[in-house]
Amino acid sequence: MTKIQLANLQYLYKRDDWEGPHPLDTHHIVIQWNSARIFLVHLFALLLFINAIYLCLLNGTLGTIFLLSMLSSACLVKSYYGTLIEKESVVIIPSLGVQLKAHYWSGRVVRSFIPIDKILKPVLNENVTPFTCYWSLVLLVCGKKELILAFKVVKPPVKLLVPSGRHCVVLLIVEKPQIPAEDK
Amino acid sequence: MGDSKRHRILMVSDFFYPNFGGVENHIYLLSQCLLKLGHKVVVMTHAYGNRSGVRYMTGGLKVYYVPWKPFLLQNTLPTFYGTLPIIRTILIREQISLVHGHQAFSTLCHEALMHARTMGYKVVFTDHSLYGFADVGSIHMNKVLQFTLADVSQAICVSHTSKENTVLRSGLPPEKVYVIPNAVDTAMFKPAAERPSGNEITIVVISRLVYRKGADLLVEVIPEVCRMYPNVRFIVGGDGPKRVRLEEMREKHSLQDRVEMLGAVPHAQVRSVLISGHIFLNSSLTEAFCIAILEAASCGLLTVSTRVGGVPEVLPDDMIVLAEPDPTDMVQAIKKAISILPMIDPQDMHNRMKKLYDWHDVAKRTEIVYDRALKCSNQSLLERLSRYLACGAWAGKLFCLVMIIDFLLWRLLQLWKPAEDIEVVPDIVLSLDEDRGMSQDFQAFNEDHSLR
Numbered sequence A: 001m002t003k004i005q006l007a008n009l010q011y012l013y014k015r016d017d018w019e020g021p022h023p024l025d026t027h028h029i030v031i032q033w034n035s036a037r038i039f040l041v042h043l044f045a046l047l048l049f050i051n052a053i054y055l056c057l058l059n060g061t062l063g064t065i066f067l068l069s070m071l072s073s074a075c076l077v078k079s080y081y082g083t084l085i086e087k088e089s090v091v092i093i094p095s096l097g098v099q100l101k102a103h104y105w106s107g108r109v110v111r112s113f114i115p116i117d118k119i120l121k122p123v124l125n126e127n128v129t130p131f132t133c134y135w136s137l138v139l140l141v142c143g144k145k146e147l148i149l150a151f152k153v154v155k156p157p158v159k160l161l162v163p164s165g166r167h168c169v170v171l172l173i174v175e176k177p178q179i180p181a182e183d184k
Numbered sequence B: 001m002g003d004s005k006r007h008r009i010l011m012v013s014d015f016f017y018p019n020f021g022g023v024e025n026h027i028y029l030l031s032q033c034l035l036k037l038g039h040k041v042v043v044m045t046h047a048y049g050n051r052s053g054v055r056y057m058t059g060g061l062k063v064y065y066v067p068w069k070p071f072l073l074q075n076t077l078p079t080f081y082g083t084l085p086i087i088r089t090i091l092i093r094e095q096i097s098l099v100h101g102h103q104a105f106s107t108l109c110h111e112a113l114m115h116a117r118t119m120g121y122k123v124v125f126t127d128h129s130l131y132g133f134a135d136v137g138s139i140h141m142n143k144v145l146q147f148t149l150a151d152v153s154q155a156i157c158v159s160h161t162s163k164e165n166t167v168l169r170s171g172l173p174p175e176k177v178y179v180i181p182n183a184v185d186t187a188m189f190k191p192a193a194e195r196p197s198g199n200e201i202t203i204v205v206i207s208r209l210v211y212r213k214g215a216d217l218l219v220e221v222i223p224e225v226c227r228m229y230p231n232v233r234f235i236v237g238g239d240g241p242k243r244v245r246l247e248e249m250r251e252k253h254s255l256q257d258r259v260e261m262l263g264a265v266p267h268a269q270v271r272s273v274l275i276s277g278h279i280f281l282n283s284s285l286t287e288a289f290c291i292a293i294l295e296a297a298s299c300g301l302l303t304v305s306t307r308v309g310g311v312p313e314v315l316p317d318d319m320i321v322l323a324e325p326d327p328t329d330m331v332q333a334i335k336k337a338i339s340i341l342p343m344i345d346p347q348d349m350h351n352r353m354k355k356l357y358d359w360h361d362v363a364k365r366t367e368i369v370y371d372r373a374l375k376c377s378n379q380s381l382l383e384r385l386s387r388y389l390a391c392g393a394w395a396g397k398l399f400c401l402v403m404i405i406d407f408l409l410w411r412l413l414q415l416w417k418p419a420e421d422i423e424v425v426p427d428i429v430l431s432l433d434e435d436r437g438m439s440q441d442f443q444a445f446n447e448d449h450s451l452r
Helices: A035-059 A064-083 A158-174 B022-036 B084-093 B107-118 B136-149 B160-170 B215-228 B243-252 B267-274 B291-298 B327-343 B346-356 B359-375 B381-389 B395-416 B440-446
Strands: A002-007 A011-018 A024-031 A085-093 A097-104 A109-115 A119-128 A133-141 B008-012 B040-046 B053-057 B061-066 B070-072 B098-102 B122-127 B154-157 B177-179 B201-206 B232-237 B259-263 B279-282 B302-306 B320-323
Touching: A002 A158, A011 A158, A024 A158, A035 A064, A085 A158, A119 A158, A119 B053, A119 B061, A133 A158, A133 B084, B008 B022, B008 B107, B022 B040, B022 B061, B022 B098, B022 B291, B022 B359, B040 B084, B040 B107, B084 B107, B084 B395, B098 B107, B098 B359, B107 B122, B107 B136, B107 B395, B122 B136, B122 B160, B122 B359, B136 B160, B136 B395, B154 B160, B154 B359, B160 B177, B201 B267, B201 B327, B215 B232, B215 B243, B215 B327, B232 B267, B243 B259, B267 B291, B279 B291, B279 B327, B291 B302, B291 B346, B302 B327, B320 B327, B381 B395
Parallel strands: B008 B040, B008 B098, B040 B061, B098 B122, B122 B154, B154 B177, B201 B232, B201 B279, B232 B259, B279 B302, B302 B320
Antiparallel strands: A002 A011, A011 A024, A024 A085, A085 A097, A097 A109, A119 A133, B053 B061
């Protein structure tokens, strides 16, 4: 069952709570369609294309410049969509672990799985850059020096991160299966 | 806290932990005492190596290590407007009511005070050092100080000499400058249970071995004292470019068994070095205050010091022997100190220091300065520009231009990233504290559920 729970101008938080024999708890942060940025990219590609046509008309030939411009415009748009993230998800699989997913506009999905026995704790972390501060949900993972970001690209407000973080805590800390001593 | 309002203070300086020094210690200890008084304190400094981001220190003191790399003598690269976005973000998210900058030599402090004034916050500045008037560096530094202090709400100096120096350098009205001396942690600096016994008298020197700390004077004084008094030995703690000169002096006069060089002494071990001596020697050529002699007196040592800057204001006359910064005069002062040493009671000296200097008292006095700063009237940009114009024929116009551009950039930032989009950080309260007024969601999330 999908519920749209929280949103702001830039991001949308959704939760999919599947019950039954194999319950999954999925939390999505969806990037709202940034029309201004997409418009600028398409405008730039169009200007490049128009410039190429103008040069060709000027020279009177349909030459390499036109083909190269077509190619670079297409590459620009493709690379933009290729790197553009549509949404990032955290799938909490009880007793097994957490899967982190990044969905791109091109259809590509990048997944990574962290087993439950490796996760020490999920934490809301404050990050500081030279120009701003923002919150992120991170996982403290056994054996790793660096924090693992649950949402690598999106930087939503903390009120959108708290629900997914709280469910991580409940399912990973409170309901964490106790591993017998001889299996450790 | 009584009737005083709870302040939310942002301390800004390039000098903070993990660096050790007078300014760093002052900011840390003052912040801890202000936290105990119930105020909220956040510190902002530049990143130190890998130490970047948000850290929490004792008492819940939050520190922002902003990833701006230092470029000269631990100072952030001055960009004028580069730090405006991050300072604005921190001021809004922490709901700061007042900005307190430390040290005239800190570029981050100057920029933070400038941006804070542009955004309408009240600012307080503390000057920790004395500066000259004649050399090129001092002239430029004083001009920058004039710019920053032209519009400051209140200023604090650590001694009356420092106040005089700051007022002359910056042109600030004296009634805006408060004198609040530094203090010493007397709980940490206690005399030894038993004073070092025997015929030997130990003179301790702990300072950075640099020119302005009078290391060259030590090179002249130590051999002369060793010649006059066969039962005197020296312990020299500290490091710096002048260490080589002291090592050479030791070799030249064959004083290896009478002059012990310890090298850099971590602050946590300073007390153990002090209590191994009877007399503390300070040979600084300039000092606004000198916390080192406070620490020595708190450990029960008789102090011999150069009569420079604010040093004469620090200790009572029976705890210190002053001398001119001249080798002959210093030797005479050490001679006098040795003669009055049997009359010194270390425990009595420590008890007197406890009553004279206390960081909680410094915090209460600073709180009064904050109250007065917040009562200052709000002024528009045009009213504030007139103060900058008074800074000089050309400098005044330049300063006005800088402030106008800062104001325009601030307005642009308000359009690009409105204050409503910057999330306010809930206050982190320690579990022992009764006031748990923070957001339940946030607090409940970051606590360890498995320990309940």
